[in-house]
Amino acid sequence: MLNFTMNNQKRIPAIAFGTWRLPDCPETVQTILNAIREGYRSIDTAAKYGNERSVGAAIRQSPVAREELFIATKLRNTQRGYDSTLRDFDRALTEMGLEYIDLYMIHWPASADFYDNWEQINADTWRAMERLHDEGLIRSLGVSNFTQRYLDALKKTANIAPAVNQISLHPGIYQNQQSLIEYCTGHGYLLTAYSPLGAGAVLQSDSICSIAEKYGKSPAQICLKWCLQHGIIPLPKSSTVERMRQNLDLFDFTLDKEDMHLIDHMANLGSEPRNPDNCDFD
Numbered sequence: 001m002l003n004f005t006m007n008n009q010k011r012i013p014a015i016a017f018g019t020w021r022l023p024d025c026p027e028t029v030q031t032i033l034n035a036i037r038e039g040y041r042s043i044d045t046a047a048k049y050g051n052e053r054s055v056g057a058a059i060r061q062s063p064v065a066r067e068e069l070f071i072a073t074k075l076r077n078t079q080r081g082y083d084s085t086l087r088d089f090d091r092a093l094t095e096m097g098l099e100y101i102d103l104y105m106i107h108w109p110a111s112a113d114f115y116d117n118w119e120q121i122n123a124d125t126w127r128a129m130e131r132l133h134d135e136g137l138i139r140s141l142g143v144s145n146f147t148q149r150y151l152d153a154l155k156k157t158a159n160i161a162p163a164v165n166q167i168s169l170h171p172g173i174y175q176n177q178q179s180l181i182e183y184c185t186g187h188g189y190l191l192t193a194y195s196p197l198g199a200g201a202v203l204q205s206d207s208i209c210s211i212a213e214k215y216g217k218s219p220a221q222i223c224l225k226w227c228l229q230h231g232i233i234p235l236p237k238s239s240t241v242e243r244m245r246q247n248l249d250l251f252d253f254t255l256d257k258e259d260m261h262l263i264d265h266m267a268n269l270g271s272e273p274r275n276p277d278n279c280d281f282d
């Protein structure tokens, strides 16, 4: 598996396996074991997904050594703040049965429209994560769904810069995200793309389908390769082994400049990325 290097010089696999909507159950343990067997070395979960136990069980059962796997999870939004972050991280680590997490992220910033003291909440959360990092329990710190406003605010108090910002990205919303992508890249924050296959509509788009035909690849492979060529790590989720395999089979073709440009400028077919300024969830 190809790796990217983060701003802390640690390596991160170029493709991750997404686990949102996989329930906490033995079938999910098997799905993750299948993904590891197919070659995924990076797994993305979150407290909010409610499946950290199954993800942890799969990692412990996997024949692949722990240090060859890259495990990311995210703080639940109800647990932001210094003490509650420490507590919820401890819960996650215990439920997963792991000794450390490779990448721990704030799932969603405390939003300016919802909390008067949003800057303080995010700063306190980050300070707790820095402590866990210094104790060796987290290898890299990251954020998710942070726009420039939240990254700028965090910068004022952070001692450790975020290594990663995980954002919504798929063909059709590149132009919405372009300034954030340029900002993150300029500041050395590696981007990972969630929902890289978008809503089903993206995979059925005529433009994506005709590009897929030209390269002899599937529409999903075009979406994922487009991310990689932007230097962004895609996090596709699939429950089926055939699709897991397909979503890793991206290294025998390159999208040409014209096709990259075409995909960058595709009209949006799904929903706009949500903005933390006016959106909050638990």
Ligand SMILES: NC(=O)c1ccc[n+]([C@@H]2O[C@H](COP(=O)([O-])OP(=O)(O)OC[C@H]3O[C@@H](n4cnc5c(N)ncnc54)[C@H](OP(=O)(O)O)[C@@H]3O)[C@@H](O)[C@H]2O)c1
Pocket (backbone or CB within 6 Å): 017, 018, 019, 020, 021, 044, 045, 107, 144, 145, 166, 193, 194, 195, 196, 197, 198, 203, 218, 220, 221, 235, 236, 237, 238, 239, 240, 243, 244, 246, 247
């Ligand atoms: N940080 C955040 O706020 C946030 C938000 C959303 C998601 N995420 C992360 O990002 C991951 C991916 O996002 P996502 O789950 O929303 O969506 P996604 O990966 O863009 O799409 C998943 C859907 O595409 C289907 N699919 C997968 N591979 C395919 C292929 N080769 N051909 C056709 N269909 C295919 C899957 O069906 P099957 O399973 O049936 O194959 C599933 O219905 C999540 O699992 C999660 O880890 C993070």
